[in-house]
Amino acid sequence: MHIAEEQNERHVLSITVTNEAGILARVAGMFTARGYNIDSLTVADISPDHQLSRITIVTNGAPHMIDQIIAQLDRLVPVHKVTDLTDNGPFVERELALVKVNGIGEARIEALRIADIFRAKVVDTTTESFIFELTGPTDKINTFITLMRELGLVEIGRTGIVGMVRGKG
């Protein structure tokens, strides 16, 4: 017997929640309990009175599963609103990465050159290393990292994605 796999879609969900103890565990735990995927997760306080947080989750699944995920999120008591950015017209998604690259000689120069093309900032340097700071959509960061692998990449830190619908709110 074999277990069949389904065709998945990537969706970015923006979830407004009450900023209370345990909320992240509630949301993240719902994903694990029901077998849904979390590819990226960010959370931060977004209101002046610290009452609300926004959680951005990148998930993937078959379309009916994405609908279920949204309905299951909506059902959690402290969840105010769930927006499927992927299904709501154009949206902006950004992620920040710190990438440490060791190198001397030609590789070091090449790394700097590529960083320039990607508009990555150098935020730390020694004679044998750089830390680059890069913001952008996931694809751009992935490409940058792939290139840096050949040039002495030693460490990566990524924030995960935040996203927002384009146009007037």
Place this chain on the structure above:
Amino acid sequence: MAEMSGADILVQCLVDLGVEVVFGYPGGAVLPIYDALYNHPTIKHVLVRHEQGATHMAEGYARSTGKPGVVLVTSGPGATNAVTGITDALMDSIPMIVITGQVGTSLIGSDAFQEADTVGITRHCSKHNYLVKSPGRLAHVIHEAFHIATTGRPGPVVIDIPKDVQVASAPFEKPGAIAHASYRPQVKAPAADIAAAIDMIAKAKQPVFYTGGGVINAGPEASAALRELVELTGAPVTSTLMGLGAFPASSDKWLGMLGMHGTYEANWTMNQADLVICVGARFDDRVTGRLNAFAPNSKKIHIDIDRSSINKIVLVDLPIIADAGSALADLIAAWKAAGHQAQDLSGWWKQIEDWRKVNSLAYPADTDEIMPQHAIAELFGATRGKDVIITTEVGQHQMWAAQHFHFDDPNKWLTSGGLGTMGYGFPAAIGAQMGNPDSLVVCIAGDASVQMNIQELGTASQYRLPVKLFILNNEYMGMVRQWQELTYESRYSNSYSDSLPDFVKLAEAYGWTGIRIENPDDLESGIAKMIATPGPVLVDCRVAKLSNCFPMIPSGASHTEMLLDPSQVSGTMADEAKALV
């Protein structure tokens, strides 16, 4: 404003919220609350023998009265013992409040004595939960918890209260109505959805109502509305295990339960329907059978208060997010306003009557052994004219009770559907009896299940609750044995109930009356004696050891592939079917 201790605030809130009974068990972390309950003039505390018992009692109380059930347990093991009942209440949408004691706030996280991460453990098996860290928050949280437990799709809510919060004091003011910022269940259906539904129902040639526990949760008005709508439309009705009683079994429109152990007519009607009107049910795998063969030629309307139930398992044509009672009332009004008449469904009904003639619930006559189905039929007959509430444990006896005991009213049938919890039925009967002192409450149990919470015999004795515990004793975990016959060539791996106690003596040891029924000839008189004997009575009814529950849709099969009797059992199964639940 008067200052009160956290424990007093809790108790005052319970009074303000109309709580009359608390099922609980004391311990270090709830001693302040127990002291506040000492000799309380209005709140009755039922001392259970095991915290799981308390949760199922609260469920039985809730399901039979429509009021939320309240549980009070200590930290650590008290809370973990409650987890099964909390999960059961979540699966079956039972309104329940579970108050757990917790170690003092300064000790949380230190592996203190009897510390457990109760909010962590119950996060995904409760509808919502709270850890209350200051007495000033308690009143609001308790009122909010009751609001959440009892509205929308009902469910269990856990309130974890550290011991220092019970002792410390805060100003108390009775909270007003709860206006929650993010929790706002949609109760009323959009008018356009109702109009679309009416249109579909009026056009259907082969409609069927498929109803579930949501109708019962929506209150007696919802059951009344269902009856009226069925009368108006003339369509047949089937229901899930949880929905039994919402529609009268004595009606000629009633098809019996559907699904794995449903009737031939219910399952064939679902299979051939051109319109399925699902009200407060959730397309559980025990109901649908093989999904790609489930009501294959039908349009589907799904009325549910929980949006996540919609399109979860089966894609529907018209989802309606609403309370079942509200939506049914709206449908009736819209049907009448449109001037629709009941359709001529005579062709459909003729077909259904042919299926009925198969008489799929027939069972062999007693030989020298009592047939378990016969025992239930006899119990049904003997209790006519009485206000009877039936609870069950889990197994064959549960399915036979669903098939052979017939319900005309809601809130009279209490069973663990979603979680299938052995150990539910007996405490649920005690809880139901607490809430309905004048009813005849009978738990139909199996010899294995009943041992899971048998300690509650003492609770019934202590509170003089005249529950009747009717054990269909086949000396097997019958349902497990049945599956082993179906799937594993009758290799009875660990399904024999060895070393059973002498149930009659056990009952007597707890001050109950014990009755043993062994011969078919004694069945009628034994049941009559059980009913006539005041106080709690246990009946050890010895039944045929090897009978199986039919009809049955085996795992992975469709509604049309029912096994009607043992001769159709092959004894083995493909791995794909074995892997299904």
